[in-house]
Amino acid sequence: QVKLPKDKQPFSLFMTLKNGLDEMVETLVEKATNITFRAGTKVMDLSRAEEGWRLTLNDGSFINADAVISATPAKISAHLIEQTSPKVASLLNRIRYVSTATVSIAYKKEGFPHSLDGFGFVVPKKEGKRILACTWTSSKFPERVPEKHVMLRCFVGGAMREELAELDEGAIATMVREELLGLMGIDCEPVFLKVFKYKKSNVQYQVGHASLIKSIREELQSFPGFFVTGSAYTGIGIPDCIRDGMNAAKEAIEFLANKTNT
Ligand SMILES: Cc1cc2nc3c(=O)[nH]c(=O)nc-3n(C[C@H](O)[C@H](O)[C@H](O)COP(=O)(O)OP(=O)(O)OC[C@H]3O[C@@H](n4cnc5c(N)ncnc54)[C@H](O)[C@@H]3O)c2cc1C
Incomplete structure (x- = not known):
């Protein structure tokens, strides 16, 4: 058996973070110095505002946002979008x-x-x-x-x-x-x-999941500035969630850039 040099060896089948998965969240918070995190705060309600979206938080405060990326479980995203679009909510609620x-x-x-x-x-x-x-x-x-x-x-x-x-x-x-x-x-x-x-x-994908997600994305076209991401959509593993989150962020940035230009 040929022994490959260290830098040419394939990745291990199993990878994790040395100090546990908390490390990923902690590092993200540490590095993202220009982001305000509101840990322990829930979004209770979401409605359309004249210019964008209005979020009601569980501490009674509000946030007015140009764009919202909902990274909550699908049933919570369904609850948040229900007032605005019962149809999107019912599609999201079909994710088991x-x-x-x-x-x-x-x-x-x-x-x-x-x-x-x-x-x-x-x-x-x-x-x-x-x-x-x-x-x-x-x-x-x-x-x-x-x-x-x-x-x-x-x-x-x-x-x-x-x-x-x-x-x-x-x-x-x-x-x-x-x-x-x-x-x-x-x-x-x-x-x-x-x-x-x-x-x-x-999340447990059912037969027909891909077409369900396609329908959700199509319906969401009518509600510009609202995006969903997380394990409910295009993959359950953590790398899938990161990829899906990056895509949602790109879409939100494009949306905001177009909004600024118009
Ligand atoms: C036991 C177990 C082992 C696993 N092992 C692996 C593994 O080895 N490798 C791998 O890649 N994946 C693994 N997974 C899968 C992976 O961990 C999950 O699919 C992934 O973490 C889900 O991420 P998410 O962001 O979609 O959801 P979550 O991590 O559940 O994030 C949703 C977030 O929304 C927040 N939230 C909910 N309601 C509100 C609200 N109203 N307002 C604001 N925030 C809200 C929650 O607090 C939470 O932080 C495992 C999962 C489990 C359960």
Whole structure:
């Protein structure tokens, strides 16, 4: 096997940020010094103003904007645009969201009954198991786990077994431990276990999604200055969201440039 020089080696299959995904948001906020962020503030209402748009925030204040890019989940964007266009709202509301949960679970390495010589597994539906997949976090991202420990992350729910992700945290934890016993023979006590629930937070594209998005974009032509972006539209992964966000920003800049020129 030929060993490639370091700068010619292909990217790793798995990439993340060393200090966790928070780092991306924190860096963005730090670098974007000419942007005002209103963290913890919700947009409650959006209406057309004489020149552009008027947003009502949950602290009772207003923002008048020439253009709005709504990067909220589709159902929130639907709620915001409903007054202006019930048709766009009803199209946005057709984008389905499902509930999922993850369980992060750590054990002492000593005496752990599995070699974890891989990155994890996904479970085909026909197996009838109550977990969708399991990532072996300590094999995939070793720097995330203290040396003498191993860590797994199991995924529950999704389009096929949504109800499992909506169980209470204790029931999800017990269920995952039962499945790990059956699938991997893990019978030891975890030193750490945390359930994270994502209620109706994962977008689930349906057959016909591309034409639905096309219709939304066409309808939005009648409401210049209002743009939507995020995982609901052209891809779910973080790189997809970044690409879609950049496209929305470009469209908004073009719109503003044309507005200034007319
Ligand atoms: C468990 C899990 C694991 C994943 N793993 C990966 C992975 O390994 N790789 C990958 O690429 N992707 C992964 N994804 C997918 C990816 O993280 C998401 O698809 C993506 O983060 C969604 O981004 P978004 O901007 O569309 O939505 P969100 O991140 O949900 O952003 C929507 C924002 O809108 C805000 N908001 C809501 N209502 C209002 C309002 N009224 N006013 C103002 N703001 C509002 C919310 O606070 C939120 O900040 C994973 C997702 C999950 C749940």
